[in-house]
Amino acid sequence: MKDERLNKMNQEYHEIPIPAELRQRVEAGIREAKKEQKKNKMIVFVKTAGGAAAAAVIAITVMANSGAGIAHAMAKIPVIGAIAEVVTFREYRDITENMSANVKVPEVEVKNEDGTVNQESTDAINKSIQEYTDEIIDRYKADVESAGGEGHQEVDLSYKVITDSDRLFSIRFDKLVVMASGEETVKIYHIDKQTGKMINLSDIFKEGTNFIDPISNNIRKQMKEQMAADENVSYWLDSEVPEWDFQSITADSTFYINENGKLVIVFNEGDVAPMCMGSVEFVIPTEVIQDIVQDGFVQ
Template sequence: MENSDKDKLLKMKEEYNHIPVPESARTGIMAGIEKAKKDQRRIQMMKMSKRTAITGAAAMAAIIIMANASPVTANAMEDIPVLGAIAKVVTFRTFADAKNNYEAKIEIPKVSINEKDNDKVNRSIEEYAGELISEYEKQVGEDLAGDGHYSVTSSYDVVTDNDRYLSLRINTTVIMASGAESVKIFTIDKETGNVVSLKDLMKNKPDYITAISDNIKKQMAEQMAADDSKMYFYKTGEDSLDGFDRITGDESFYFNEKGEIVIAFDEYEVAPGYMGAVEFAIPKDVTGY
C-alpha cells in the first residue's frame, strides 16, 4: 500500500475512533458487545470440550467447564464425586442500575475451590468491582455525562482451568463519547488459593522481563508487516516515540490451551482504540515456563 493511501486509512480509523456514540446507537453497540463475548465463550467451551474425548482427565475438565457455565449447573453437580482440586465460579451478585442517560450492569463472581469459598480472592474481586461501581456512582452523582450517555458493563469468563491454575477474566466496557474495554484477570494457584502475578510466576527467571518484552514487540512488528490494518505503539530504541517498551510483571495473564502464557492489554494501552483490547501468547521457549 502506498504511503498516501496508508495515511488516509489511518486518518479514517482515527476519525472513526473519535465518533461520539448517539443514544440511538447505544443499544446496538451493547448488543454487539454482548454477542461477541458470548461467541468467545462458546468457542472456548467447544475447544475445551473437544479435548475431553482424548483422555479421562480431559473429561473431568468438561465437568469443570459446565460447573463454571452457570450457577444452576454448578449447584446440580455438587454431589458428583471428583478427584483433584475443583474450582467453581458463580455470580455472587449483580449491580444493575438505569436512570436517565446512565446505565450499569456489573456481574460480581465468587470463586470456590473444593467447595470452600476462597475468601481472599473473593475480597479482591469485590474490591475491583467496587471501584467500577464507585466510578459509575460518581458519574451519576455529578452528572458528568451531561447531555451524553454513560454506561458500564462488566462480565466474566473462566479462561483457564487446569490441574494447577484457574484464571478468571473480567471484561469491562465503558461507553461515553466512545467505548473503552479493560481487562482484569485473576490467575489463582489452586494449591495455595492465592492470586499469582506474572512477577510471582517468573520469580526464578531473572531475564523474563526483557525476553517477554522483546517477544511482544517482535509480534507487534510482524503483525503490522503482515496486515496494514493493524497498528501498535511501541519503542524501537531510546530515541523512538513513546509507546510500549517493557512489561512490569504486573500485567494480567492466563494460560491458553497450549500452556503458553497469554498477556492481555487494555484498549488504548499499546494500540489505538479500533484495535480493542489485545493479547499476546508468549512461546514457551521464550518464557522457559
C-alpha cells in the same frame, strides 16, 4: 497367583497416561511407603476424565499387613492441589435516563484437597473482586450524580472462567464503558491450585529468572511482524514520540494461559496501541519461556 496379579496390575498402572507432575508425586509417596514398611504392598489406580477441566482422581488401596507405618507414609504424599470454582454471583443493574450499568460480581470458593474450604484464599480473591467491582459501581454512581440526568453512558462488566487446568484457575473480567466512544479494559485473577494462593505473572516463573526481557522482546517482534503484514495494524513502537513506545512488560502484567496451554499477555485499550485497536493480546511461544517457567503452567 497373587504375585502374577500384582505384576499385571502394576503393568496396567504404568501404561495409563497421567500428567508427569502427578506421576512424580504419587511415585514419591510410594517410595516413602516402601522405605517405612517394605513388607506391605501399595497399588495405585489413576483415572482421568476428559476435557480441559479434567482432574485426576487417585484411589490408593493398601494390601495385606498394612499398618501404622504405611498410613504414616501415605500422609506424606504431597497434596495434588486446590479446587477453585465460581459458586454464585450477584448483579448490579441500573438505568437512569440515558445512563445504564450492568455489573456481574462472582463469588469464588477455593477448597483444599480434602474438600474443606480454604478460607484464607477464598476471602482474599473475593475481597479483591469486591473492591474491583465496587470501584466500578461507585464510579458509575458518581457519574450519574454529576450528569444530573443529562449524561450518556453505558457500563458493562462481565466475567468468565478462562483457565481451569490442573495447575491454574483464572477468572477474567471484561469491562466496556461507552460514552462518546468505547473503552475496553481486562482484569484477570489467578489461583495457583498447587498452593491455593492468588498469583501474578511473576509467580509462574522460576525464582530469580529474567522473564521480562525475553517476553518483551518477543512481543516487539510480533508487533513488527503484524504491522508489516497489515497496514491497518499499528503499535506504539519506534514512533516519533518515544515516551509512548512500548518498552517492556512488568512483573504483574495481565496474562492468562489459553486452551492450548500457551501464555498470553494482555494489554488494555490504549496501553500499547491506538484506542481504535481495542485491547490487544500476544501469544508467547513456549520455546521463549520453557527454560524459566515453572512446571504445569504452560505446554
